[in-house]
Structures are given as structure tokens and as C-alpha cells.
Amino acid sequence: MKKTVLITGASSGFGLTLANQLHQQGFNVIGTSREPEKHAAKVPFKLIRLDISDDNSIRSFAAALFQHTTQLDVLVNNAGFMLTGIAEETPIELGRQQFETNFWGTVKVTNALLPYFRSQKHGQIITVSSIVGLIGPPNLSYYTASKHAVEGYFKSLRFELNPFNIQVSMVEPVWFKTNLGNHAVSATQGRIADYNTYRTQVDAATQKGMDDAEAPDAVVNTIAKLIETKAPKFSNPVGKMTGMILFLQSYLPKMFEGSILKSVAAAPVRNGARAKQGSAA
Numbered sequence: 001m002k003k004t005v006l007i008t009g010a011s012s013g014f015g016l017t018l019a020n021q022l023h024q025q026g027f028n029v030i031g032t033s034r035e036p037e038k039h040a041a042k043v044p045f046k047l048i049r050l051d052i053s054d055d056n057s058i059r060s061f062a063a064a065l066f067q068h069t070t071q072l073d074v075l076v077n078n079a080g081f082m083l084t085g086i087a088e089e090t091p092i093e094l095g096r097q098q099f100e101t102n103f104w105g106t107v108k109v110t111n112a113l114l115p116y117f118r119s120q121k122h123g124q125i126i127t128v129s130s131i132v133g134l135i136g137p138p139n140l141s142y143y144t145a146s147k148h149a150v151e152g153y154f155k156s157l158r159f160e161l162n163p164f165n166i167q168v169s170m171v172e173p174v175w176f177k178t179n180l181g182n183h184a185v186s187a188t189q190g191r192i193a194d195y196n197t198y199r200t201q202v203d204a205a206t207q208k209g210m211d212d213a214e215a216p217d218a219v220v221n222t223i224a225k226l227i228e229t230k231a232p233k234f235s236n237p238v239g240k241m242t243g244m245i246l247f248l249q250s251y252l253p254k255m256f257e258g259s260i261l262k263s264v265a266a267a268p269v270r271n272g273a274r275a276k277q278g279s280a281a
Contacts, residue, residue, distance in 0.1 A: 004028040004071050005227065008052060008109060009079030011039040014128055014173075018076065018220045019045050025224070030068055032061065032079065052079045052105030053097075062112040071120075074227055075113055077106045077127040080146075084206070085187030086195050087141035094187055095142040102146035107153060117166050124167040126226055127154055128219075131174045131237060135249055137260060139202040151235075158234055169232045173219045174239030175209045198264075205264045214239070 005022055009015040010031025023029045023045045032050035033039055040047045046068055051057040065072070083090070083098040110125060117123030132140055133147030151170060158168035191199075219238050226232045237246065248256035 002026045002028060003073035003227065004030065004069050005074040005076060006030045006032070006065070006072055006113075007076040007078055008032045008050060010045070010047065011036070011043075013078075014216050014219055014223075015076070015078040016043070017216050018078070018223055019043065021220055021224060022227075027227075028069065030065070050079070050109070052109050053101040055108065058105075058108050058112055061109075065113075066116075072113065072116060072123070074124045074126065075110065075117075076223060077110065077125070079105065079109075080128075082140070083142045083187070084139055085141075086139060086192070086199055086202075089190050089192055089195065090142060090187040091190065095145075098142040098146050099149070102143070103149045103153070106150055110157075114161075114166075117161075118164045122165045124169070124227065124232070125154070125157075125161075126169045126171060126223055126232075128223075129170045129172045131172050131239070131242060131245065133170070133172055134235075134237070134246060135256075138264065139199075139206065155234065167232055168234065169226050170235050171219065171222055171226070172235065172237045172242070173216075174237075174242055174245075175212065175214075201264045208263075 002025075005027050007015050007019050007022075007029065008031075010019040010029075011033035015031065019029050019031045020043070029045035031043065031045055031047045033047050034049070034051045036047035036049050048061060048064060048068065049057065050061040080102040081098070083094055085094075106127060110127075117125075127150060129150055130143075130147045132144040133151045136144050154168050154170060161168060222236055222238050226236065237243070245256070248259065
């Protein structure tokens with residue numbers, strides 16, 4: 001009997017692609033969306049309502065989930081959004097919203113399902129993080145911080161759930177073509193003139209990353225393989241140069257930081273305009 005897989009944020013991006021692939025492979029897939037009625041007719045799997053930044057929504061979702069299934073084998077935490085902007089220019093309230101969704105929302109959904117996983121003495125939790133949860137690029141300070149927090153939380157949780165045969169893994173993509181960048185929230189008020197030139201360069205580097213991004217197949221395939229693995233690894237970076245990036249950061253930090261500064265300085269600025277935020281991990 002194929003596993004039942006719950007995927008948050010399954011109406012677009014990695015979540016939608018993963019849900020479709022697992023459904024085609026015969027898994028019982030249940031996805032979540034903030035507005036399932038807009039997408040339900042377009043997908044072959046069940047979509048239920050969930051806004052991970054809303055406590056009432058999480059409570060309602062947890063109560064409704066097992067009306068649609070009698071078992072749950074895998075939780076894929078995928079829902080979230082990206083906040084971009086120079087750190088000093090970004091209002092603290094926007095930073096709080098980033099954490100309320102990416103960190104606290106993910107934690108609350110996981111906690112809502114842990115009693116079920118513990119009672120059945122098995123389960124798997126896979127959380128889509130980002131390579132920025134392992135490094136710290138410019139223009140993504142709060143997004144990066146939220147992903148570092150998620151990494152740390154689940155790193156500890158992995159040990160605590162081991163006695164219950166509950167596996168915990170992270171997936172850390174680099175740049176891939178998804179809707180994450182298109183739906184990004186950018187801090188555009190309170191601009192500080194001292195950052196004008198640097199901000200333009202960083203935006204151009206972001207645009208180049210978008211232009212060079214791959215399709216999300218590698219991320220989806222990594223998650224699908226983790227679901228079929230008996231003893232999955234905790235950390236699973238995905239994408240070009242991930243091994244080199246992490247090696248340089250750990251063992252040649254000056255070279256690593258220099259490469260980031262060089263990539264920002266070398267990015268082609270298009271007519272001096274702010275680059276559109278496109279696709280990112």
C-alpha cells in the first residue's frame with residue numbers, strides 16, 4: 001500500500017510539482033492551500049484549506065485532515081514566502097511576518113501532527129528549507145534568518161523523535177524556477193541613499209540568478225527519493241555548486257565571501273533599473 005503524503009503549499013511551485021509527481025506514482029496525496037477552491041478543479045489530488053500563519057486555520061486544518069484519510073505517513077513542510085531587501089531598510093514588522101510564516105507556521109503545523117505520528121510509532125517529516133539556511137547572502141537577511149531557524153529547530157527535533165521512529169530531513173535548494181520569487185515581498189519604503197548603488201547591484205545579481213535557474217525537477221526528485229528511503233539523511237542540499245558553496249564557506253571563508261562580493265559587483269545592471277524578483281530557492 002502506497003504511503004499517504006501531506007504537502008503544505010501544494011497549489012504552486014515545488015509543492016504542486018511534487019504533489020502531481022507523487023500522485024502519478026500512486027501515492028495518496030493531500031495538499032494544502034490558502035485558497036483551495038481556486039485550484040481544486042485543476043489538480044488530481046485532494047486540496048484542503050490551510051494558512052500556516054493563522055492559528056485558527058491550523059486548528060481547523062488539523063481537525064479536518066483525518067476526515068480525508070485514515071493514515072498519514074509523510075509530512076512535507078513546503079509552504080512559505082520570501083522577504084527581500086537590505087537589512088537596515090527592512091521594517092521589523094515585515095521581519096516578524098517572515099518568521100511567523102516560515103518558522104512559526106512550519107513549527108505549528110508540525111506540532112499539530114506530532115501526536116498522530118507518535119501514536120502510530122512511525123512517520124516522516126521533510127521540510128523544504130533553502131541553501132540560504134546554510135549560508136548568508138545579501139538582500140535576504142530575514143528570509144535567511146528564518147531558514148536558519150528552521151534548520152536549527154528540526155536538527156534538534158530529529159533527535160527527540162528518534163525513539164518514535166519518526167524520520168526528520170531538510171531539503172536545501174539553490175536557485176530554481178518557482179513562483180517563490182514572483183510572489184516575494186520586497187521592502188520598498190524607507191530607502192537609505194547610502195545603499196542605492198549596492199542595492200542596484202544586488203538586484204541585478206538576483207535577476208541573473210533567476211535567469212540561470214533550473215527547472216525544479218531536481219528538488220522534486222530529491223524529496224521523492226527521501227520518501228522511499230528507510231534511513232534518510234538530515235541535510236540534503238540540491239542544485240549546481242552546492243557542494244562547492246558549503247565547502248568554501250566551511251574551509252575557505254575568505255574565498256567564499258569574496259566570491260559573493262564579486263558576483264554582486266559583476267552582475268550586469270539593465271538600464272539602471274531595479275531587477276525583478278523572479279525565482280529563488
